[in-house]
Amino acid sequence: MKILRINMNEDAPVAKFEDLGDYQGLGGRAITSAIISKEVDPLCHPLSADNKLVIACGLLGGTAAAMSGRVSVGCKSPLTGGIKEANAGGQAGQVMGRLGIAAIVLEGKPKGEDTYKIYISKDGVKIEKDNTIKMLPNYELVEKMKKEFGEKIACVSIGPAGEMKLSGASVAITDMELRPTRHAGRGGVGAVMGSKGIKVIVLDDAGTTPRQPKDAEAFKDANKRFVAGLQKHPVTGQGLPAYGTNVLTNIINEVGAYPTYNFKEGRFAGARKISGEVEAELEKQRGGNPTHGCHRGCVIRCSGIYHDKDGNYLTKQPEYETVWALGGNCGIDDIDKIAMMDFLCDNYGVDTIEMGATIGVAMEAGLLKWGDADGAINLLHEIGKGSYLGRIIGNGAAFTGKAFGVERVPVVKGQALPAYDPRAIQGIGVTYATSPMGADHTAGYSIALNVLKTGGFVDPLKPEGQVDLSRNLQIATAFIDSTGMCLFIAFALLDQPDTNQALVDMINAFYGWNMKDTDVVEYGKKVLKFERDFNIRAGFTKQHDRLPRFFYKEPIPPHNTVFMVKDEELDQLFNW
């Protein structure tokens, strides 16, 4: 495996392959965070030539391992000012691995305003100016790339939001149907790609074969045990395939932790109408599909295809956090309109969580009324148009809150809180406050133990035990994000030690390693250390590891609790 560096500083951009060197043994989030931490000046402007954008497949990317198609996108974040790893599914990870590329590093900054596209195949790298693709939305761009390069490609691209270098901009990854539906959404990674002048990276694995393990028999056996473990677990084998992630709407609402009206209440009257159960039924009725994999080799298949009322493709099945952000958080209970907003976010290339939280802040400011779905759709179109208002919204909740003088702005380190209220689920508040990523539910998904009773149970309404819970989850997550595995495998891993062992066996068989459980923990800690260290050098202090004050002062109904984990306890999270 190689690192592909593309330097945009020169008059003609230069591509260069390098051995992994110091980065040997690192994949996914481990390699993106290591490169950013070691090579990027933490004080640089995120949109400057000194920042880098790293796109990496995981340790098992491009192998025959099931579930191994995730991509990590890393940089210094324009949204948080700290390190960022945004993670996505789709086809690109597998294709990169088959091409023998562990990481693509975009460096420097072009002098002019030209737009570039990059085509990578087994025969090499072509970098071309192409101003005909400037400001195209993602769907139109991918159609154009299909015409030019054929249908067996994977695209990594930005929409107009990335080109305008907005802090809410995402990097889109195409799925199995070659649609730009899977996004490295968080932290404005799309803006950094835009600052490099690169609109799209087209990956073509024609003529390549899967990466081969050191011990083929042991690898095959471990993969078989791993898949059997995922299929027998009730969550990965039944729950997720049937309803996708939006099955969470009802349960989070029922436990009173569903942030509604910009985090004012913990329950939404319209929750059932936008739940995963309703979404899946509509998809079946309209000829969509509620059980679908986002990349080849996925055996959980939690994604889906959403059709409109006339039975035409509208978007992929919106995820729980999207439905919450653009739905319940804004008082919107029309699932078709939420699906339209999901499409618009994908097409213009913005993070659905950040945009939903931002529209909630705009509603708080009185820019539009709670529940005004058409008004929310129009705000997203403003981003596509590049109007002044659209640029404010596209820069996220914190920026919009300042622009309109709003006090209640739900962000940590500048990044919007996702779909779980930290006053009713205290563990997730610890993750929001302390993750080097800013408010990010995926960084340490305490919901698993606080609500879903996977791997144990920690009372969500009490502060006790939440720091230990979040710490353990953040460490384990950092490791899984490095393997290229979808984090959903963890539901089975938490409950089934044999499935956990199968994953470790698979990695060992592939690389000829002898990794043990304790090494997995050390690996995760190493990744977090890269990230934490970068943030400290970027100027972050313990005061940045806090929630906005209203979470400590305003009780949320129905439980009428506030966030109760003490600051001193939060400060112990990284003391392991």
Next chain:
Amino acid sequence: MKVTVKLFGGIKSDKEFQKNEEGNIIFEFSEPITLSQLIEFLKLNKKPFIVILNGIIINDLSTKIKESDEISLFPPIAGGRLF
């Protein structure tokens, strides 16, 4: 005594019950019963994994229910991204 029972994630009852306008079961009983007994009476197609009583996750199904309680039942489910 009356309680409201909400079924989610494909859980269904084989029996006919009175329902409110939102489609939730209105369950009536005269003697105090436990959550476990309630679940047995309902004759569900799958065993609930997560039991919520008035917004609180309950691990002890010997907990008694009382007038006006709201019970929500879920199978094993997941989402967002775990760990």
